[in-house]
Amino acid sequence: MSGTAAPAALAEPSERVGRAWTASLSLVNGAIWVGWYGPIQILLALQAAELAPAGTAKESVLAWVTGAGAAVSMVANPLFGALSDRTTSRLGRRTPWIVAGVAGGAVALVLLAGARSVAAMAVGWCGVQLTLNAAFAAVTAALPDRVPPGQRGSVGGWLGAAQVLGVVAGTGLATAGGGVAGGYLACAACTVLGALPYVLHRDLVLPAGRRPAARPAAVLRGLWISPRRHPDLAWAWLTRFLINLGNALALLYLLYYLRDVLRRPDPGGGVLVLTALNGVTLLGTVVVGGIWSDRTGRRKPFVLGAGVIMAAATGLLAGWQTWTGALCAAALLGVGFGVFTSVDLALMTEVLPAAADRAKDLGVINIANALPQVAAPALAAPLVHHLGGYRVLYAVAAAIGLMGALLVRRIRGVA
Numbered sequence: 001m002s003g004t005a006a007p008a009a010l011a012e013p014s015e016r017v018g019r020a021w022t023a024s025l026s027l028v029n030g031a032i033w034v035g036w037y038g039p040i041q042i043l044l045a046l047q048a049a050e051l052a053p054a055g056t057a058k059e060s061v062l063a064w065v066t067g068a069g070a071a072v073s074m075v076a077n078p079l080f081g082a083l084s085d086r087t088t089s090r091l092g093r094r095t096p097w098i099v100a101g102v103a104g105g106a107v108a109l110v111l112l113a114g115a116r117s118v119a120a121m122a123v124g125w126c127g128v129q130l131t132l133n134a135a136f137a138a139v140t141a142a143l144p145d146r147v148p149p150g151q152r153g154s155v156g157g158w159l160g161a162a163q164v165l166g167v168v169a170g171t172g173l174a175t176a177g178g179g180v181a182g183g184y185l186a187c188a189a190c191t192v193l194g195a196l197p198y199v200l201h202r203d204l205v206l207p208a209g210r211r212p213a214a215r216p217a218a219v220l221r222g223l224w225i226s227p228r229r230h231p232d233l234a235w236a237w238l239t240r241f242l243i244n245l246g247n248a249l250a251l252l253y254l255l256y257y258l259r260d261v262l263r264r265p266d267p268g269g270g271v272l273v274l275t276a277l278n279g280v281t282l283l284g285t286v287v288v289g290g291i292w293s294d295r296t297g298r299r300k301p302f303v304l305g306a307g308v309i310m311a312a313a314t315g316l317l318a319g320w321q322t323w324t325g326a327l328c329a330a331a332l333l334g335v336g337f338g339v340f341t342s343v344d345l346a347l348m349t350e351v352l353p354a355a356a357d358r359a360k361d362l363g364v365i366n367i368a369n370a371l372p373q374v375a376a377p378a379l380a381a382p383l384v385h386h387l388g389g390y391r392v393l394y395a396v397a398a399a400i401g402l403m404g405a406l407l408v409r410r411i412r413g414v415a
Contacts, residue, residue: 009093009204010355013148021146022155024197026162028098029139031194033166034173035105035132038187039112040066041167041271042174044125045255050180051118059256059384063377065122066252069129070373076130077370081137081363082219085356086211092203094138094145094359101135102195106188113184133370135195140366141359144349145204150294152346157290160341161283164334168279175272212356222357225364233351233365235410240344241368242404243307247337248376249397250314253384261390262323270323274330281334282341290342298415299347300408302339307405309336311398318394350414 048062080097087093108127115121147155170187177183212222227234254274258267293302313332316325352361383393 007204007207007210009145009206010210012355013144013146015148016151017147017155021201022158024201025139025142025155026158028102028135028195028198029159030162030166030169031102031191032105032132032136032139033163034170034187034194035102035109035128035191036170037167038170038174038183039109039125039128041171041251041275042255042268043112043180043183043187044121046268047112047115047121047180048118051115051121053118057385059253059381061118063252063381065118065125067374067377068122069125070370072126073129073133073370073373074367076133077137077366078223078360078363079219080134081141081359081361082222082357084138084141084359086206086219088206088208088211090205093206094142095199095203097138098135098195099199101131101133101138102191104131105135106192107131109184109188109191113181113188129370132191133366137359137363137366140345140362143345144352144355144358144362149346149350150297152349153290153292153294153299153343154287155290156345157287157342159345160286160290160338163341164279164282164286164338168276171272171275175268210356222360223364225353225361230351230353232411232413233353233361235407236348236351236414237365237368239303239307239404239408239411240348240365241371242407243310243340243344243401244369244404245372245375246314246397246399246401246404247310247333248372249380249393249400250317250333252376252380253390253393257317257390258326261321262326264323270326274326277327278330278334278337281331282338283334285335285338286342289339290346293343293346299343299350300411300414302343303347303408304405306336306338306340306343307401307408309333310340311402311405312336314394314401315398318391318398321391347411347414351411 044065045062049058052058052061084093084097087096089096105128108124108131112124115124143152173186174183177186225233255267255271258264258270264270289302293299310333313329316329348365352358380393383396384390
């Protein structure tokens with residue numbers, strides 16, 4: 001180890017990042033969400049309906065496939081984050097994983113386009129989750145790597161805006177792709193192209209002498225973060241998990257809700273309309289919320305307020321089951337999720353235990369994004385089929401999201 005000063009890759013950043021770097025990071029983030037949400041919003045549901053064996057409900061096939069993919073995501077994000085933290089390439093710690101992840105994700109999407117069985121569909125979707133989570137772990141870690149704390153809300157806002165545009169673009173590509181296969185191929189191309197500008201920026205290089213232990217046992221042990229030693233991180237994780245679980249329950253069967261409950265003649269088009277409306281209102285708050293949070297120096301009130309708004313929006317789906325109610329819910333959900341997306345990300349970077357493990361720790365935190373994708377199908381299927389239908393589903397989703405919002409008050413080290 002040469003000297004005692006922390007290298008740039010491990011130091012707390014103090015220099016504000018520029019617009020070009022922020023734009024390129026936002027673009028690759030949006031591209032990853034295209035690769036995820038084109039399938040999640042439209043393509044997987046259509047494919048499940050096509051490939052479901054006789055006597056098997058399409059909802060069950062969709063739940064099994066998305067649950068398997070989410071289980072892979074839960075492992076992949078922190079594991080690839082830990083590997084990223086230990087990467088000493090001259091290209092930096094994060095860039096190699098971004099490049100490999102988006103390239104692998106594109107290949108997996110192409111494989112999904114050719115899936116002719118439920119098993120092949122599941123393998124393809126697990127491949128998408130494995131590879132795109134490698135890229136996402138590196139993208140997320142770039143925020144605390146490069147952005148000073150006082151700018152993280154605003155940069156997080158731009159990342160959130162890109163995320164929304166990625167969801168809308170993915171849904172649009174899936175709808176306009178000329179079929180399931182064409183939708184997957186369009187999402188694959190967009191995922192690769194969106195990552196190219198970030199590669200042109202120099203990444204921070206970790207000196208080999210400062211690399212954490214790379215032995216498999218040490219890496220696996222490091223995936224556990226003690227809630228007793230780091231209670232703020234634990235409460236922040238639980239807040240994110242519950243709010244995302246409520247959101248996942250609300251979105252999982254949206255296509256089927258429009259088709260089977262509201263009897264929309266074009267449910268796929270209806271999903272696109274709701275997603276676009278949600279995106280517009282989200283874009284109206286995601287950057288503003290982050291900037292406002294930076295200026296006030298506070299995070300928790302914004303997360304709490306956003307969670308309450310999201311719970312109210314989901315409650316509308318339970319109590320006002322009309323197309324107008326769905327439009328109002330989508331708009332309100334966008335308002336809340338916009339603020340939550342930008343400010344929650346900034347909050348998470350401020351409860352990380354150590355600079356050397358930023359990507360791994362954020363990967364553990366990001367399990368709170370992936371685990372709801374496993375839990376939501378397990379909860380939603382019995383609620384819809386046996387415990388009261390979609391009205392009960394959305395009421396439960398609202399209650400879970402509200403509980404998550406209230407728990408943010410337990411975090412002590414962040415204002």
